[in-house]
């Protein structure tokens with residue numbers, strides 16, 4: 001997702017937002033079909049697109065997705081949850097020849113396979129986030145020499161109980177591209193953090209009726225339209241009623 005024009009009332013600009021989908025083209029004469037991963041990626045990017053399209057801010061520099069890194073993946077990760085709602089799923093998951101919706105037994109198999117190796121995925125992510133945080137909170141005079149970098153990483157992981165040969169960090173010090181060159185320094189945790197926010201929002205939708213128009217409207221007005229014009233924790237609290245994010249929602253969503 002990106003934008004040609006960002007929404008701005010001061011400039012009388014309507015947003016022009018786009019999604020680019022790089023899907024493999026089917027062989028001649030055959031329809032192009034999407035994998036489950038591609039479907040959820042499309043829902044993800046469309047969540048970013050909605051954040052951009054439904055913005056209602058004065059300044060383009062604060063509108064749409066111009067929010068903090070540990071909030072920006074919330075609307076997109078939350079939007080992925082719609083792909084699994086049976087009514088929505090049955091709307092797009094049709095047999096290519098008969099047009100029939102996928103049988104429930106097959107759909108349930110896909111849903112239960114989603115959390116395969118879930119604990120491993122969470123462990124390697126937490127470990128990488130911890131390594132990032134350990135390096136970026138290190139005082140300058142304590143930075144070890146390059147040959148001691150591996151020792152430092154092992155100590156940092158042991159300190160938080162994540163030193164485990166069975167679940168190594170997803171990214172290690174010597175190849176952590178996000179942190180050293182990607183601008184994520186002390187920010188790699190944001191993937192997991194936004195997932196907590198997204199799961200809390202999805203739970204709210206589920207409780208109030210995920211497919212009800214007024215629930216979607218409230219999310220649009222109270223969250224998506226605001227861009228970066230207010231304290232984002234207030235935004236979260238106003239919509240969910242939660243004083244702070246509830247991490248148990250992430251464990252439940254990941255089947256842990």
Ligand SMILES: [Zn+2]
Pocket residue numbers: 044048073076
């Ligand atoms: Zn994203």
